[in-house]
Amino acid sequence: MIRLPLFRRALGDSWRSTLAWGLGLAAAAFLYLPLYPSLGGSTQMQDLISSLPAEMTKALNYDQIATGPGYTQATLFGLIGFLLMAIASVAWGAAAVGADEESGQLELTLAHGVRRVQVVFERSLAMTLRIVLLSLVLLTLVLALNGPAQLGIAPSHAVGAATLFAGLALVSGSAALCAGAISGRRSVGLAAGGAVAVLSYVSNAVGRQSPDLAWLLDVSPYTWAYANSPLANGANWAAVGWLWGISGALVAVAAIALEQRDVGV
Amino acid sequence: MDAVISVQSLTKVFGSREVLHGVDLTVRAGSVYGVIGPNGSGKTTTMRCLLDIIRPTSGQVRVLGQDPRQGGPALRRRIGYLPGELFLAGRVTGRQLLARYEDISGPVEPGRIGELAERLGLDLDRHARKLSKGNRQKLGLVQAFMHQPDVLLLDEPTSGLDPLVQQEFHSMVHEASINGQTIFLSSHVLSEIQQTADTGAILRDGRIIAEQSMEALRTSAVRRVRLGASKITAGDAVARLLAVPGLGQVEAVASDGGVTLTATLEGAVQPLVRALGSLELTDLVIEEPDLEQSVLALYSEHQADPT
Numbered sequence: 001m002i003r004l005p006l007f008r009r010a011l012g013d014s015w016r017s018t019l020a021w022g023l024g025l026a027a028a029a030f031l032y033l034p035l036y037p038s039l040g041g042s043t044q045m046q047d048l049i050s051s052l053p054a055e056m057t058k059a060l061n062y063d064q065i066a067t068g069p070g071y072t073q074a075t076l077f078g079l080i081g082f083l084l085m086a087i088a089s090v091a092w093g094a095a096a097v098g099a100d101e102e103s104g105q106l107e108l109t110l111a112h113g114v115r116r117v118q119v120v121f122e123r124s125l126a127m128t129l130r131i132v133l134l135s136l137v138l139l140t141l142v143l144a145l146n147g148p149a150q151l152g153i154a155p156s157h158a159v160g161a162a163t164l165f166a167g168l169a170l171v172s173g174s175a176a177l178c179a180g181a182i183s184g185r186r187s188v189g190l191a192a193g194g195a196v197a198v199l200s201y202v203s204n205a206v207g208r209q210s211p212d213l214a215w216l217l218d219v220s221p222y223t224w225a226y227a228n229s230p231l232a233n234g235a236n237w238a239a240v241g242w243l244w245g246i247s248g249a250l251v252a253v254a255a256i257a258l259e260q261r262d263v264g265v
Numbered sequence: 266m267d268a269v270i271s272v273q274s275l276t277k278v279f280g281s282r283e284v285l286h287g288v289d290l291t292v293r294a295g296s297v298y299g300v301i302g303p304n305g306s307g308k309t310t311t312m313r314c315l316l317d318i319i320r321p322t323s324g325q326v327r328v329l330g331q332d333p334r335q336g337g338p339a340l341r342r343r344i345g346y347l348p349g350e351l352f353l354a355g356r357v358t359g360r361q362l363l364a365r366y367e368d369i370s371g372p373v374e375p376g377r378i379g380e381l382a383e384r385l386g387l388d389l390d391r392h393a394r395k396l397s398k399g400n401r402q403k404l405g406l407v408q409a410f411m412h413q414p415d416v417l418l419l420d421e422p423t424s425g426l427d428p429l430v431q432q433e434f435h436s437m438v439h440e441a442s443i444n445g446q447t448i449f450l451s452s453h454v455l456s457e458i459q460q461t462a463d464t465g466a467i468l469r470d471g472r473i474i475a476e477q478s479m480e481a482l483r484t485s486a487v488r489r490v491r492l493g494a495s496k497i498t499a500g501d502a503v504a505r506l507l508a509v510p511g512l513g514q515v516e517a518v519a520s521d522g523g524v525t526l527t528a529t530l531e532g533a534v535q536p537l538v539r540a541l542g543s544l545e546l547t548d549l550v551i552e553e554p555d556l557e558q559s560v561l562a563l564y565s566e567h568q569a570d571p572t
Binding site for chain 1: 279313316317318319320337338339341342344346348350351352353354356365366368369370371408
């Protein structure tokens, strides 16, 4: 029987914060989505967007804000939801190993009948499950508000976009976990995970400005996930594979790094 | 009897700093082995090597006949560990916290946790992070003892405990030893080792500089002697006692018709008693040996040693 004691413990410790982030996402969805008919879809809004510099609308992904999927993408999946999820996943990733070691608790856990690899895998599984749960919350809200807010999003496209949304958060969370496991420091995990999330967003925004900078788009997980407007056109499943695959690889590196080194020094 | 813990030429280098310079020690089954040493002498590092939390730079470590690196979780389930600095997770009660450690350690008999908590006077329903230092330490002790492990590694076990609870702890160690469990404990306070251990070792600057049974340490220990005698001059009294081996720091003060004399005695008591037979004693006090002093003597010998 698979008991996964560390996984259960990690979930038990974090249900409060998971709930809080879920409420935050719900608040964002309820704030933005019902405004679409009067805001994104209105001609005045369209005029306003057109009057803005093209660089700015591109950077904010507001160029498609006149459609329901474009509006949902630009406001929720691409901006406020992305931000909330990045913060949550980076915090969880940095806490999973790095902060636990820094506080001195990892030492006692490892003195018991567990393997280090098991610690990394069970805790990253707990982080993944929380990210998936929050993405499901977002998906449920989008589907629920789809009709009332006249968004016109195909449900299958919403599922694909939520999968990418989760994958994007998972990459920064896993980067935080990996850096924390290598260094044994919470701050290093936070810095690495934050850097991945921020650079991913910024290189997308900058890369869209001119063809000379387009190479930035190739290295931005944010672009991989959202370049083809998944809410309008369905997910790019290759991007899903990349995001989840890279996350898996980062967790594997974390496990190997922790297995090799001294703990708590 | 088998060696439950055996450490040979253990060294550990952190960066450019060598913390252990070849530690050798053997702990036999069912014994209580106490390591005394100041903070930073390498006690904690040695224990962490026994648990595979830290990997030795060189040397050989065996616990229950196994290399900790190879023994893995199965070996660690047979060890109970109390870290020197105990950090416990926040928003759970002591009972919940112990249940978590129970999940990842060896099997715990039903009722065992409650029984240990009661002995130590620990309230299991309070939140772990609201506990005082002493109560957290009790929680750590319950956590180490609850699965009745074959080996107990206790780093500064009584720190923060009040004297009554310390007594209870000493009897827990004693019982564990009678049960055949092997105990390896460390302290920077000698009296603690003195009360619990059969063997004491002194670790200093990453090296065991002395290892002795507590019995032997007691006989080699320095005792204070004070006596009063009548019908003798101070000079004569001192002359008679100077022949006693191990007697030093003799000070005699003449008092009416006799003498009051203080001295230190190292080693056996018998020669002194024999010499005293020829005196008309009015008073005699031979104090309990102060191990603290003999250990300090060992320390200073070691420091005087140019190597």
